Amino acid sequence: MTNWIPLGSASEIPPGNRKVYSLKGTEIAIFHVANKGQPGQFYAIHDCCPHQGASLVEGEGTGTEIACPLHDWTFDVASGECHDFPEFPLTRYELKVENGNILIEASAFEELDIHDHLFLVRYGAMGWIDHFSAEEDAAFSHRDRIILNTSRGEEIGEILSKAINQNNSITPAGSILRMFTPTDQQKLLQQEDITTHVLEDCQSLIQERGMPTEIIDCEQLFDQQTVVLYYLGNRMPALEILAQELNANYAWRIVFHPVDEAPAPSGCSSGGCGCDQK
Ligand code: FES
Secondary structure (H helix, E strand, O other), X not given: OOOEEEEEEHHHOOOOOEEEEEEOOEEEEEEXXXXXXXXXXXXXXXXXXXXXXXXXXXXXXXXXXXXXXXOOOEEEOOOOOEOOOOOOOOOEEOEEEEOOEEEEEOHHHHHHHHOOOEEEEEXXXXXXXXXXXXXXXXXXXXXXXXXXXXXXXXEEEEEEEEOOOOOOOOOOOEEEEEEOOHHHHHHHHHOOOOHHHHHHHHHHHHHHOOOOOEEEEEEEOOXXXXXXXXXXXXXXXXXXXHHHHHHHHOOOEEEEEEOOOOOOOOOOOOOXXXXXXX
16 A cells, blocks of 8 residues: 655645655655646655755756756656756655645655665765665674665775764665675676776867867776766766767766866765755
8 A cells, every 4th residue: 555645735836836845854846837727737856966966946947847056957857857867867756636735655755764774985986975875784894895886886885984873864875785795806807997998089089079078087887887987067968979979889888977176065076876965
């Protein structure tokens, strides 16, 4: 049986407006999208941009489209799709309006009750630090190498500490799958390093095309499926075309990931983190 949690009255959000509610420490943005001559439609998303955690309710957009106020990635609140980087979709929640009340499907939040074993983990070529959940009986020590499940895929991380805040006010960036083992090390050693090729190909194409994009690093994930190119500069359609071309040339999935030259003014600095800091 589906359980529903009441959030508030639908009359609090006129058509074309949005509002944020807090549920078990998660910020939920409700969008009331106007529908010509028809009753408006309500949509619920996690109010945390999958890029660097900005509040999306502050963004501009019409219909079901919303642009993140921080770096302008655009999303569809109905489908969750990220138009710029499809690998970074929004987290959506099922909702219904009953007797004038907005009700949200409870299962995503019931899960938060058991997500209470959190660790601070450093991961990725940019050295991001974020919270990751683990099994309740998991025991990790400072500097343990681990395998993580993040929005980008499976990658290697390093335990910094157990999180001080173990309540549900934090949304983990992913989960800790297990310890990094000698077999993993073996796999890593056998893995062909294609970052130099990808980096060189990408940089020469950028130069050829006179694009104002600076590639600052390249990382190949442990899952042997994804290569991430980190860049400075604005997102632009030409970069998406370049990603498609590189993807056609390599068996790996090549994705571009923007990096702020200055630290983000709010939220953590990770990408696709699920960070709920505003
Ligand atoms: S696009 Fe939303 S935080 Fe960067």
